[in-house]
Amino acid sequence: MTNATADRAAELRDKLADELISAGHITAAQVEAAFRVVPRHAFVPDGTPMEATYNADESVAIKKDERGVLISSTSAPFLQARMIEQAGIQPGMNVLEYGSGGYNAALLAEIVGPGGRVVSVDIDQDVTDRASAALKATGYGNRVRVILADAEHGVPDLGLFDAIIVTVGAWDIPPAWLDQLAGDGVLVVPLRMNGVTRSIAFHREADHLVSDSAEVCGFVAMQGEGEHIDQIFRLPDAHGHHIDLQFDNGAPENPGLLNDVLATGRTDVWSGITIANGVSFADLHLWFVSFLPGFCRVAAEQGTDLAGERGTWFPFGVVRGDSFAYLAIRPAAEGAGFEFGARAYGSHGQEAATAMVEQIQAWDHSARSGPAPTIAFWPTGTAPQIPDRAAVLAKAHGLVTISWPAMS
Ligand SMILES: C[S@@+](CC[C@H](N)C(=O)[O-])C[C@H]1O[C@@H](n2cnc3c(N)ncnc32)[C@H](O)[C@@H]1O
Missing domain, CATH: 3.30.310 (TATA-Binding Protein)
Structure with a gap:
């Protein structure tokens, strides 16, 4: 890369960070710092225009299947920022990312720093090879561990994580994710509920999960054992x-x-x-x-x-x-x-x-001018307490409830 290209990329990175802050997508200093240093252009396909790469709202296509359906992409920066903020990532944390690409994992590595750990899992070897190469080329090779596996089964040998961020559209929450979530950990997952997806930050409450926040989002669909066919x-x-x-x-x-x-x-x-x-x-x-x-x-x-x-x-x-x-x-x-x-x-x-x-x-x-609904996940085997004004959606591994608080 020429010096002029590197300078242009640094300029666009700063502009992107400024925009994400002024739109309220970034509020934490450590997230801002990460967006100012990680070179997003090094993780997208060659030839992607620099302006598109650093556009806050644009995702970049990485791979399509044989029918032309998009199966891997680098998510839009605004959404990556929102999800990292939803997870409350801090220095020293142990973080598991489902769905690789490299860029988001590098942001996470910047934030957790040398005292933390980042593991990134993808089901597609083309994606893990590509992500590993880009992480190595940008100096994050030793700071992110990339693993080829199906998220449905987790990475049981790697213990507990303070945060699990799922960067692929999920229809359900498999037991492996809860098994690897620390007691006070946070799970951020783009969950599809009857055709509508929200990136939900969940914390544990006794035997179930309760939402702290939910953001509008769109994601490529989960493959592998957790695939859900509409x-x-x-x-x-x-x-x-x-x-x-x-x-x-x-x-x-x-x-x-x-x-x-x-x-x-x-x-x-x-x-x-x-x-x-x-x-x-x-x-x-x-x-x-x-x-x-x-x-x-x-x-x-x-x-x-x-x-x-x-x-x-x-x-x-x-x-x-x-x-x-x-x-x-x-x-x-x-x-x-x-x-x-x-x-x-x-x-x-x-x-x-x-x-x-x-x-x-x-x-x-x-509901319109009242508080946002609370979303809960009750794993199979628990006894769901279903509040008034709640919808119940059956999943393979449990129940999702969407409860609407009464307006005062
Ligand atoms: C939106 S991309 C991830 C973007 C990435 N986080 C980044 O920083 O660019 C979604 C990825 O999820 C992967 N994926 C789909 N199903 C999966 C599964 N069951 N387990 C692990 N990865 C899966 C796809 O191969 C795809 O690469």
Whole structure:
């Protein structure tokens, strides 16, 4: 690398750290210091533009599978910063990262310092080889141990960790992670709950885990034994295109009823609930996950009517028999942003749209301005205490509860 390139990288690193601080993604001095020194460009593929590499919101693709699906990436810096902060990483800590790439592990090594330990595990040898080489080239070779293994089974020979950071989308929390989490340790995991993922920082409370924070995020999916395959129903339209309805659990028993749904008329139901431009309504997604039976994700192929209406709807849907509805917005009265509603197809479209609108109204009335929900994980074999106003999601290794505090 030329001196000019190294200078440019150092400049962009400082700019990135400044941006992450001013956006509130970095609050801790040790995290700031790490972002100012670790050369992110040394961990992304050659030829990746420097500006993209150091863009706070951009992830960088590392590997796709034979179908073209992304299976490894260097996560966006804002998310790496958030997750490290969620884990409260401090000098001297013992940290286990699931999902390698090298950059995040190098940040962790900077923070834990010589008195700490960083282990990074990936299921894909291309990834572990690449990460090991980049860590070596940047001087972190002896400060991070990279291991080829399936996260599902942990790394039992390596004892307990103060923090486990999972950097791959998980559907469940396998026993191995809890077995290797120190009593007062923190587990940060992007957990998929009925199709909606949050990076959750969990601490232990007796026999279960309770969330301290949850951040909106997106991740490549877990492979190996912990892989979870969603059920996808493909709905053809009249022009040879399709819409996919994707169910994480709770898929309808008779999806064949939906086959001709796109040939039916459309129904719109509006809620009277508005939101200002640019304001997050991520808690509404979790509210749907919690309280809207038949909830699914919606994906529209290019060429469908829905794809043509991009910007007026969101990929959250609900199925009722032979009909489905999805979350929509329309401009509200002058200056009031947007009104939420639901658009539906099918002979029971009105019913599906009304079910969604009722939950928009319930969220607005009883959760929107209240505290965030608490998420808990009860491993199999424990006796879950399910609070009022809680959703229960069954996982293979336990139960997830999402509980919504009463508003004062
Ligand atoms: C988003 S990338 C990790 C990014 C990385 N932390 C970094 O600093 O760039 C997710 C990684 O998880 C890995 N992965 C997927 N399933 C896994 C499993 N069961 N066990 C371990 N790693 C897994 C993928 O191979 C992929 O490299």
